Amino acid sequence: MLSTKSDLRDSALDDTIGVVRRRVVTNRWIGLWLLCTNGLLALLLVALALLESLRTPFIAGAVLLFVAAIATGITAWYTRPSVYGLAQRLDRASDLGDRVSTAVHFWSAPQPNEIILRQRGDALAHLAKVQPREVFPVHLPSKMWRTWTLLGVLAALVAYHAAFGPPIPQLKQKAAQSRALATLVSPLTRALEFARAEKKELTSLIAGTDREKEATEAEKPLELPPTGQPTDAAQMNAKASTFDMAQAMQAAGENGMPQSKSSSPLQPGQQAASPSSSQSSDASANEPGQEASAQNQQSMAQRAMQAIQNLMNGALAGQQQANSQQQNGAQQSTEAATGMQSMSGAAQAANSPNQGAQGQTSNSQGSQNQALPSPGKHTGAGNGTSPWQPHASSDPQLAGNTTKEHVELQTTGFRGAPGKDRSDVGAGTAQVPMQNVAPQTVTTVNGAGQDSVPPRYRQYVQDYFQHGEK
Amino acid sequence: MGPETKKAATAGPEIEAVAETVSRVRAEISKAIVGQSEVVEGVLIALMAGGHVLLEGVPGLGKTMLVRTLAQTLALKYSRIQFTPDLMPADVIGTTVIHENGDGGKMLRFQPGPLFANLLLADEINRTTPKTQSALLEAMQEKQVTVGGVTHPLDEPFLVIATQNPLEMEGTYPLPEAQLDRFLFKLRVPFPQRAELNEILDRTTQTNEVVVHAVLNGHEIMNLRQIVRSVPVAPHVQDYVVQLVLATHPESAPNSAAAKYIRYGSSPRGAQTLILGGKVRALLEGRYNVSIEDVQALLLAALRHRIILNFEAHADGRTADDLLEEIASKVRKN
Numbered sequence: 001m002l003s004t005k006s007d008l009r010d011s012a013l014d015d016t017i018g019v020v021r022r023r024v025v026t027n028r029w030i031g032l033w034l035l036c037t038n039g040l041l042a043l044l045l046v047a048l049a050l051l052e053s054l055r056t057p058f059i060a061g062a063v064l065l066f067v068a069a070i071a072t073g074i075t076a077w078y079t080r081p082s083v084y085g086l087a088q089r090l091d092r093a094s095d096l097g098d099r100v101s102t103a104v105h106f107w108s109a110p111q112p113n114e115i116i117l118r119q120r121g122d123a124l125a126h127l128a129k130v131q132p133r134e135v136f137p138v139h140l141p142s143k144m145w146r147t148w149t150l151l152g153v154l155a156a157l158v159a160y161h162a163a164f165g166p167p168i169p170q171l172k173q174k175a176a177q178s179r180a181l182a183t184l185v186s187p188l189t190r191a192l193e194f195a196r197a198e199k200k201e202l203t204s205l206i207a208g209t210d211r212e213k214e215a216t217e218a219e220k221p222l223e224l225p226p227t228g229q230p231t232d233a234a235q236m237n238a239k240a241s242t243f244d245m246a247q248a249m250q251a252a253g254e255n256g257m258p259q260s261k262s263s264s265p266l267q268p269g270q271q272a273a274s275p276s277s278s279q280s281s282d283a284s285a286n287e288p289g290q291e292a293s294a295q296n297q298q299s300m301a302q303r304a305m306q307a308i309q310n311l312m313n314g315a316l317a318g319q320q321q322a323n324s325q326q327q328n329g330a331q332q333s334t335e336a337a338t339g340m341q342s343m344s345g346a347a348q349a350a351n352s353p354n355q356g357a358q359g360q361t362s363n364s365q366g367s368q369n370q371a372l373p374s375p376g377k378h379t380g381a382g383n384g385t386s387p388w389q390p391h392a393s394s395d396p397q398l399a400g401n402t403t404k405e406h407v408e409l410q411t412t413g414f415r416g417a418p419g420k421d422r423s424d425v426g427a428g429t430a431q432v433p434m435q436n437v438a439p440q441t442v443t444t445v446n447g448a449g450q451d452s453v454p455p456r457y458r459q460y461v462q463d464y465f466q467h468g469e470k
Numbered sequence: 471m472g473p474e475t476k477k478a479a480t481a482g483p484e485i486e487a488v489a490e491t492v493s494r495v496r497a498e499i500s501k502a503i504v505g506q507s508e509v510v511e512g513v514l515i516a517l518m519a520g521g522h523v524l525l526e527g528v529p530g531l532g533k534t535m536l537v538r539t540l541a542q543t544l545a546l547k548y549s550r551i552q553f554t555p556d557l558m559p560a561d562v563i564g565t566t567v568i569h570e571n572g573d574g575g576k577m578l579r580f581q582p583g584p585l586f587a588n589l590l591l592a593d594e595i596n597r598t599t600p601k602t603q604s605a606l607l608e609a610m611q612e613k614q615v616t617v618g619g620v621t622h623p624l625d626e627p628f629l630v631i632a633t634q635n636p637l638e639m640e641g642t643y644p645l646p647e648a649q650l651d652r653f654l655f656k657l658r659v660p661f662p663q664r665a666e667l668n669e670i671l672d673r674t675t676q677t678n679e680v681v682v683h684a685v686l687n688g689h690e691i692m693n694l695r696q697i698v699r700s701v702p703v704a705p706h707v708q709d710y711v712v713q714l715v716l717a718t719h720p721e722s723a724p725n726s727a728a729a730k731y732i733r734y735g736s737s738p739r740g741a742q743t744l745i746l747g748g749k750v751r752a753l754l755e756g757r758y759n760v761s762i763e764d765v766q767a768l769l770l771a772a773l774r775h776r777i778i779l780n781f782e783a784h785a786d787g788r789t790a791d792d793l794l795e796e797i798a799s800k801v802r803k804n
Contacts, residue, residue, distance in 0.1 A: 088706060102704040102759035115700045119758035456785040463784060467636070 012124055013103070016132050020086045023136035029076035031141045036068035041150040048157050049168045090127075093135045099123040488694060488753045492518075494685045495543050502539040502680045503532055504673065505666035512657045512771055513540060513631065515754070518694050519746040521654020522610055522630040524595075524645075524775065531659045532670075533633045537591040540631075544691065545684035546588035547625070553598035555641065559605035563615045564622075580617055585609055588625055588688060592632035596642045603649055606630065610652045627691045647734075647778060654743050655768075656775035701749035703760045708745065710762055710801065714769065715741045717797045718777050727796050731783035736776040743772040769798055 040061055047057035081089065087101040103123035106116050160167060492514055499510050509525070513536065516523045525533045534550070541548030551562060564583035570576050584590070585606070595603065609615050610630055614623045632653070634645075650656075662670060673680065716722045719735030728735065748764035755764075774790040783793070 097755075097757055097759070097761040097763060098704050098707055099757070099759060099761075101706065102702055105704050106702050113700060115697070115758055116702055119702055122758050457781075460781060460784045 012127060013100070013107075016090070016100075016127055016130065017083055017086050017104075019132040020090050020136055021080060021083075023132070023138060024086065024089065025076050025080045026138050027136075027141075028079070029073050030138070032072035032076055033069050034141055034144065034147055036072060037065060038146055038150055040064050040068065041147070041154055045150070045154055045157055048154070048161055049166055052166055054158065054161060090130070090132065090135070094126075094130045096123070096126050096130070099126050488697060489756050491686060491690070491694070492754055495540075498543040498682050498685055499536070499539050501682055503536050504669045505662050506532065506536065506659065509536065509657050509659055511754070512655050513537075515747050515750040515768070516654045517544075517627070517629055517691065518698055518750045518753075519654060519743075520627070520695050521743065521746070522632070522652060524650070524653040524656045525631060525633045525659055526636050526656060527633070527659030528661070529635060531661065533659055534591060534593060537589065537631045539682055541589040542682045543685055544589070545687045546627070546629075548589045548591070549584040549587035550591040550593060551584050552593045553595050553602070555597060555599060557598045557602050559602050562602060562605050563609065564617060566618050578618070580620065580622060582622070585615060586622075586624060588627055588629065590628075590630045592630055594634060595632040596634040596645055598643065600643055600646060603643065603645060607649055607652065610649075625688075627688055627695070650775045651737050651739055653775060654747070655771040657771055698746070698749045698753060701752055701758060701760060703745060703749070707748075707760050707762055707765065711741050711744045711748075711765055713801045714744070714765070714798060715773075717801050718773065718794070726800070727788075727793055731779055731786070731788050731793055732777050733780040734778040736773050740773050740776045744768055747772060766798060770794055 043064075044057050044061045047060075048054070051057060084101060084104050087104040088098075090096065091098050091100050099119070100123050103120045106112065107120065109116060112120070157167075164170065495514060496510060503510065513523055517540075525536075527533055537550075538548065551557075560583070562583050563585045564581050566578045567581045568576050569579035592606065595606075609624060609628070613626065613628050614621050616622070630653075634642075715736045715738070717726070718728055718732060718740075720729040720732050722735070723729060744765050745760065747768040748760040751764045751767060752758065752760050770791050773794055777790055777793070779788065779790060779793070783789075
């Protein structure tokens with residue numbers, strides 16, 4: 001195989017191969033240099049993001065770019081294809097049918113025969129029609145978009161650097177600030193979590209209390225603890241809120257304001273869920289004897305939810321203020337109750353929508369708990385002590401749409417005589433026919449009962465005998 | 471002027487005349503055969519490369535007529551053997567008979583069979599028994615037959631063109647692999663196109679009779695074979711042929727289609743066929759060197775009968791042709 005320029009004796013072939021070689025080396029050099037340029041641009045981006053100075057990274061990058069150009073040029077020249085390889089490229093690019101490569105390979109034959117000489121002439125004749133500069137143009141690599149992208153990012157980074165300085169130190173500073181802020185906020189977060197836990201505990205406590213006992217307590221006059229008596233802040237807030245709501249609703253009833261209107265912004269769910277409650281409320285406007293009991297029933301859920309809200313506020317306040325506030329807890333609760341008394345029920349709902357929404361939710365839950373049996377009473381299904389009763393049985397509207405959720409199975413006499421259906425079961429119970437199934441006899445004709453043969457093998461055998469060929 | 475120069479000078483006009491001679495043969499054959507250009511080219515390449523051809527096609531496509539027309543065009547001694555299940559080897563290669571000379575003495579003399587011809591048409595070769603089929607083995611490869619301990623050389627050029635029907639497999643004996651490998655090409659004779667069929671009807675249902683002239687003789691064919699063998703092949707083309715043949719072997723690439731569907735790959739005769747056929751095709755194309763395109767053009771005809779497919783290939787409906795195309799698409803052309 002020829003590999004040096006001196007082996008080529010024909011000037012046309014030499015010139016053409018030389019042009020191809022220069023173009024191939026140039027394209028290879030451009031590709032390698034752009035690869036290095038991409039790396040240098042990436043390094044330059046990192047340097048500009050870190051360093052304060054703009055001049056130093058650019059000077060270093062320019063020097064490295066120049067060195068990379070020289071190094072890649074040397075690399076591309078020393079890794080250039082051989083003359084035979086160049087001839088193959090020329091054959092493929094010009095569709096010459098391997099004429100040039102064959103001619104190059106047999107060019108140094110010591111005594112070429114007639115057909116080799118003819119082949120050489122044929123190759124040169126076809127080579128004369130080829131324009132190597134058109135076939136092998138100097139072009140930028142196809143992945144040049146990477147370089148353009150990096151240059152665009154570099155330009156943007158330079159503009160940012162000139163305006164605001166290096167971005168990475170700024171990010172570090174912001175990160176340090178955010179850590180300090182998180183250190184300050186974390187006690188508040190813990191206090192909020194504590195308040196939520198208290199609320200959950202109180203909710204479960206209220207749900208377990210007897211309803212009649214609560215009604216009795218609601219009819220009793222509220223007794224505020226004496227000022228200065230050391231009590232729990234949560235209890236004080238709950239009692240204050242209960243007193244506040246009872247006073248507000250009584251005042252609304254005495255002023256002739258319909259109870260449903262005053263409570264409608266707060267309790268739309270309650271009216272929709274329990275129409276009997278709204279009816280009793282309307283009736284209370286006409287019958288003063290029933291007014292007190294209706295108001296008591298309606299305000300119980302409100303008082304409970306308000307107590308939860310006050311308890312949360314008290315818990316937060318108790319976290320932030322330590323022992324000194326415990327000594328003045330009664331005074332603070334009195335002040336809170338006084339502040340709450342100044343607000344009517346409707347105004348309170350309008351000014352504090354969160355509390356109103358919470359009260360609404362609580363009331364609707366409370367009404368549902370009254371209408372439907374508590375799930376806790378039936379979660380013990382399976383212990384066999386009490387029969388489970390479906391929810392639909394308590395709601396006559398839903399009873400018609402439900403289906404039986406269980407069927408009693410009569411297990412006695414389950415195994416009957418072989419070959420006989422089980423017919424001694426009662427009406428409405430499940431019937432499971434039991435019958436012994438004996439294997440049926442199958443008549444086998446020649447070649448018919450071979451379903452166990454894999455279909456592919458059957459197809460193969462069939463094809464072999466029908467269209468067998470090598 | 472040295473001997474090499476003399477040889478080159480004498481071979482010069484013949485080299486230039488190769489493409490012209492072959493084109494004249496084509497023109498004569500096309501008088502009788504409509505279409506089937508690939509089959510005709512394959513037969514001519516095999517003739518100039520010194521190989522044998524196995525034609526496969528349904529009856530009525532002109533296989534026998536092609537061979538008879540070729541024999542008329544080449545002015546060669548032509549014989550035909552219709553292979554049947556009861557055909558014996560002696561019916562093919564000949565036998566020794568008692569001959570009485572003029573003195574009244576008797577002697578054993580070899581009576582040559584129809585095998586002693588330049589162009590042998592072995593019609594429906596897969597209908598005879600393997601015993602008779604194997605009688606062709608020595609003749610096809612060694613160009614000689616041995617009867618009664620005496621070896622009889624065959625006349626050159628010797629070309630066997632065998633035909634077989636791919637549809638009827640009842641009562642046939644598929645050719646053994648050893649005999650299949652002795653065929654240079656296995657050519658599939660396609661059904662003619664619409665225009666070609668119209669042309670066939672015009673030619674064969676009217677009164678005009680086709681007259682084919684001989685444009686080439688046996689001596690010229692032998693000269694052409696010498697010229698063909700002197701066509702240069704570049705190293706990367708030869709290496710491409712080697713890669714192709716190796717790629718047909720299952721153990722060459724464990725995860726390839728060859729490993730999955732081929733039981734045995736091509737023999738070295740496949741590589742020889744690709745190079746020799748490529749040389750002839752290059753000359754027919756007016757080129758003096760073998761190119762990769764020549765190899766690719768002859769790949770199916772040269773290797774489709776040299777690879778043995780396994781059960782998986784038959785079950786999955788894979789053929790040798792599509793496997794070879796898949797292999798060729800994955801072999802790097804350097």
